[in-house]
Amino acid sequence: MSSIWKKSLYRWGIRYLHRSPASFAEIKLNDVGMDKTRNIGIIAHIDAGKTTTTERMLYYSGKTKRIGNVDEGDTVTDYLPAERLRGITIQSAAISIPWNRHKINIIDTPGHADFTFEVIRSLRVLDGAVTILDGVAGVESQTEKVWKQAKSLGIPRIAFVNKMDRPGAGFSRTVKEITGKLRTKVVLCNLPYFESVNGEEPRFVGVVDVLHKKLLKWKPDSNSTGDEIDVINVTEEDQTLHEVFEMITKGRESMVEVLGEYDESIIDSFLECDEDYNKIPVTILNKAIRKATIDNQITPVFCGASFRNIGVQPLMDGITNYLPSPLEANIPEVNISDERIKKKNSANKSVSLVQDKYKGLIINSNPQLTVALAFKVITHANRGVMTFFRVYSGKLYSNTTMINTRTGKKLNVRKLLLMHGDEPEEVRYIGAGNIGVLTGNEDEIVTGDTLVSHGPVKKGFSDLESHMKLLPIEVPPPLFNSGIEPLTAGDEAHMKECIKVLIREDPSLKVHVDEELGQTILGGMGELHLEIVRDRLISDMKAKVRLRDVVVSYKESILKNPFSSASFKNSEGNVTVEVEMDSFEGKASETTFAEEEGAIIFEEDNNIIILGPDSTPPEALAAIEDRRWKSDHSLEDIQDGIIQSSLAALQIGGPLYGLSLHSTVLRIKKWNFPCTESSTNLSEILDVTRRAISKYVEENESSFGVLEPYMETKVYVNSGDLGEVSHDLTQRCKAIITSLEDESNQHDLDNDTDLSHNVYLPPDYTLSKSEAAYDFKLQKVIVCETPLREMIGYLSKLRSMTQGRGTFDMVYIGMRRTTKARLDTIASEFSFM
Numbered sequence: 001m002s003s004i005w006k007k008s009l010y011r012w013g014i015r016y017l018h019r020s021p022a023s024f025a026e027i028k029l030n031d032v033g034m035d036k037t038r039n040i041g042i043i044a045h046i047d048a049g050k051t052t053t054t055e056r057m058l059y060y061s062g063k064t065k066r067i068g069n070v071d072e073g074d075t076v077t078d079y080l081p082a083e084r085l086r087g088i089t090i091q092s093a094a095i096s097i098p099w100n101r102h103k104i105n106i107i108d109t110p111g112h113a114d115f116t117f118e119v120i121r122s123l124r125v126l127d128g129a130v131t132i133l134d135g136v137a138g139v140e141s142q143t144e145k146v147w148k149q150a151k152s153l154g155i156p157r158i159a160f161v162n163k164m165d166r167p168g169a170g171f172s173r174t175v176k177e178i179t180g181k182l183r184t185k186v187v188l189c190n191l192p193y194f195e196s197v198n199g200e201e202p203r204f205v206g207v208v209d210v211l212h213k214k215l216l217k218w219k220p221d222s223n224s225t226g227d228e229i230d231v232i233n234v235t236e237e238d239q240t241l242h243e244v245f246e247m248i249t250k251g252r253e254s255m256v257e258v259l260g261e262y263d264e265s266i267i268d269s270f271l272e273c274d275e276d277y278n279k280i281p282v283t284i285l286n287k288a289i290r291k292a293t294i295d296n297q298i299t300p301v302f303c304g305a306s307f308r309n310i311g312v313q314p315l316m317d318g319i320t321n322y323l324p325s326p327l328e329a330n331i332p333e334v335n336i337s338d339e340r341i342k343k344k345n346s347a348n349k350s351v352s353l354v355q356d357k358y359k360g361l362i363i364n365s366n367p368q369l370t371v372a373l374a375f376k377v378i379t380h381a382n383r384g385v386m387t388f389f390r391v392y393s394g395k396l397y398s399n400t401t402m403i404n405t406r407t408g409k410k411l412n413v414r415k416l417l418l419m420h421g422d423e424p425e426e427v428r429y430i431g432a433g434n435i436g437v438l439t440g441n442e443d444e445i446v447t448g449d450t451l452v453s454h455g456p457v458k459k460g461f462s463d464l465e466s467h468m469k470l471l472p473i474e475v476p477p478p479l480f481n482s483g484i485e486p487l488t489a490g491d492e493a494h495m496k497e498c499i500k501v502l503i504r505e506d507p508s509l510k511v512h513v514d515e516e517l518g519q520t521i522l523g524g525m526g527e528l529h530l531e532i533v534r535d536r537l538i539s540d541m542k543a544k545v546r547l548r549d550v551v552v553s554y555k556e557s558i559l560k561n562p563f564s565s566a567s568f569k570n571s572e573g574n575v576t577v578e579v580e581m582d583s584f585e586g587k588a589s590e591t592t593f594a595e596e597e598g599a600i601i602f603e604e605d606n607n608i609i610i611l612g613p614d615s616t617p618p619e620a621l622a623a624i625e626d627r628r629w630k631s632d633h634s635l636e637d638i639q640d641g642i643i644q645s646s647l648a649a650l651q652i653g654g655p656l657y658g659l660s661l662h663s664t665v666l667r668i669k670k671w672n673f674p675c676t677e678s679s680t681n682l683s684e685i686l687d688v689t690r691r692a693i694s695k696y697v698e699e700n701e702s703s704f705g706v707l708e709p710y711m712e713t714k715v716y717v718n719s720g721d722l723g724e725v726s727h728d729l730t731q732r733c734k735a736i737i738t739s740l741e742d743e744s745n746q747h748d749l750d751n752d753t754d755l756s757h758n759v760y761l762p763p764d765y766t767l768s769k770s771e772a773a774y775d776f777k778l779q780k781v782i783v784c785e786t787p788l789r790e791m792i793g794y795l796s797k798l799r800s801m802t803q804g805r806g807t808f809d810m811v812y813i814g815m816r817r818t819t820k821a822r823l824d825t826i827a828s829e830f831s832f833m
């Protein structure tokens with residue numbers, strides 16, 4: 001009893017029978033209320049199908065007239081030439097689409113680990129995320145990484161198990177990995193449906209909608225765009241669909257069990273419905289799923305095959321049904337700071353800016369004020385500098401004034417745009433909860449800046465308003481370096497201009513000039529990252545430059561504390577600075593200091609600078625007290641100057657190879673400055689600080705050593721290849737193997753509780769019949785720690801050892817000391833860093 005079930009679909013709001021280009025024309029996207037807005041990101045491992053799925057969403061919403069394909073290089077979201085050429089996403093594209101009388105602002109993010117920063121900055125402005133998983137590969141490393149980041153920001157997620165059409169796809173296996181590796185409870189909204197025609201292998205043709213008790217089948221025809229869906233009512237009486245009915249009943253039963261833990265209304269409804277799972281109304285279930293998802297208690301799971309145009313529309317419904325509106329989202333903290341230097345309070349070890357925290361202030365208590373976060377700055381070939389921002393409160397209007405609270409500078413808001421991939425739409429304002437673009441203001445805004453405005457009202461900014469700061473965006477450290485030089489001296493000015501543009505766009509790209517060698521060094525997240533930078537410089541920006549080989553980013557650090565300090569005085573003897581150094585392991589932000597109550601602690605590039613509580617000269621404090629302070633510079637100016645100068649000195653480098661210092665604690669033990677004289681120059685204390693640090697470094701050269709980046713590496717191989725691959729890892733790659741595990745149960749090792757225990761998991765039909773399933777059972781995971789340098793080009797080596805079957809992934813774990821033996825091998829690479 002198959003029917004095209006048009007009317008009922010509309011009743012539950014789904015518009016997926018006929019794509020209607022004008023479906024939302026009656027409602028202007030910019031006027032959709034906050035409650036009907038969804039800011040979502042699409043996150044996943046590389047190649048899981050994010051762009052493919054996004055393209056379908058654009059098409060079904062009526063936003064595009066044809067489906068773009070990654071493999072043909074004609075997608076809307078991957079619009080950079082480098083993206084289309086490589087078939088990967090590099091920049092997060094922002095696009096607004098209508099669906100279900102809602103507006104979905106989608107950000108399609110890159111999956112490659114080299115572009116993790118792009119994902120992090122996008123996550124900061126999202127209210128919810130769709131995690132796309134490859135049904136064959138399951139939960140991959142980058143998915144785990146971005147999932148954790150989304151979780152730490154409190155962003156609710158739904159999961160989409162994609163590529164269900166591929167041989168070896170395992171829905172239930174992937175769900176087990178979701179619960180195991182991602183540690184979340186799940187509610188399975190859709191189950192995969194396979195059909196066998198004429199005794200052929202079963203083919204994935206649709207999904208079982210557990211909530212609505214329907215079977216949704218898409219046309220298997222390869223020319224079908226997936227607009228038409230055969231919607232079949234599943235009832236107990238229909239014997240032909242007996243199996244599907246069973247799936248729905250079991251699916252609902254486990255849904256009720258999982259949701260019942262959070263929501264009593266589910267249990268009440270179950271009892272009212274004579275304990276019949278199939279009688280519980282959809283509205284009750286939907287409400288409970290929505291609440292538990294927004295509270296980050298569960299993850300709703302959908303499945304499909306985007307490439308075959310199967311299963312995308314129910315996922316879109318899931319977005320509007322279960323992900324939060326900006327009103328329900330986890331609003332980032334707002335800090336009010338009147339300090340120009342970052343302070344870290346030793347008592348709570350927080351690196352956030354001190355002073356009062358007004359959590360939730362923006363939306364709730366000051367709706368008139370417009371507060372926005374600039375999360376991305378790009379330079380467009382025709383439109384110039386474009387700043388992507390998210391408005392958290394109020395409305396940002398064109399032709400008004402705003403203040404950048406980082407610099408305290410007032411800026412003009414000229415043109416405002418809503419972006420649809422590369423297509424702009426000029427608008428008069430962008431309201432709270434939305435993502436927009438402002439043009440102009442070159443060099444005035446960088447990623448992470450907070451922008452405050454009074455909207456169209458002309459008035460000045462109070463002290464409080466001009467010091468508001470939304471939680472900043474953390475920039476990961478660069479792991480690879482490459483020297484860059486102009487082809488001729490005449491090309492240098494243009495090279496510098498181009499680098500400036502790239503750095504403004506991408507804060508994970510670092511530039512450093514080695515004064516001694518006269519060499520400019522670019523630092524990036526990976527080989528691909530720097531390769532793309534080179535392509536952009538040479539092909540897009542026409543810079544005449546040469547980039548040297550990409551090498552790992554090494555650092556120097558003090559390895560043993562000599563318990564001495566160094567002091568430096570200027571020639572008149574009235575400015576002095578005394579310093580000492582120490583080191584720490586791990587992340588600066590997680591390092592604790594026992595006795596630093598009252599100290600100013602500044603952290604950058606994983607170095608910590610401490611202005612101890614007793615470092616300020618008692619004469620200076622007395623001069624402030626007795627109003628004898630005459631200097632043109634305040635105490636804060638001097639402290640700020642000392643910190644900035646220390647930072648520069650740490651960048652200049654260590655005594656061994658001139659590599660920048662890392663994991664170093666620099667203590668300013670004492671400083672003095674003639675504050676009762678007006679004419680003293682601030683630059684004097686900056687110079688003395690730098691010289692005191694150089695003196696310390698020179699005097700303690702023997703205590704310094706080299707650090708190199710280490711990765712936690714997971715290598716996936718068949719058991720037959722285990723011996724050769726392990727041997728190669730330990731011998732050639734200098735790996736320390738920490739464990740050897742079976743792929744199939746790897747996720748259960750760390751955690752005893754099986755979060756999938758009461759979830760109904762249908763049999764994975766395709767698995768037992770496919771070669772891939774066989775491989776999966778035999779797959780082993782070698783978990784090890786490796787120096788990053790030895791992993792360059794590892795994939796091709798691994799492939800040749802495993803007949804192309806082995807894969808690996810790695811995550812940066814920190815800088816480690818380089819052994820003497822390794823130093824001899826790698827020291828030649830230091831010359832161009």
Ligand SMILES: Nc1nc2c(ncn2[C@@H]2O[C@H](COP(=O)(O)OP(=O)(O)OP(=O)(O)O)[C@@H](O)[C@H]2O)c(=O)[nH]1
Pocket residue numbers: 044045046047048049050051052053070071087088089090109110111112162163164165166304305306307308
């Ligand atoms: N068989 C099959 N292939 C798919 C499916 N979805 C995507 N693909 C293919 O998988 C490859 C990767 O798809 P993308 O959409 O570029 O994946 P992505 O996650 O956006 O990749 P990055 O942007 O590079 O991170 C392409 O060759 C797609 O055609 C699917 O449902 N089934």
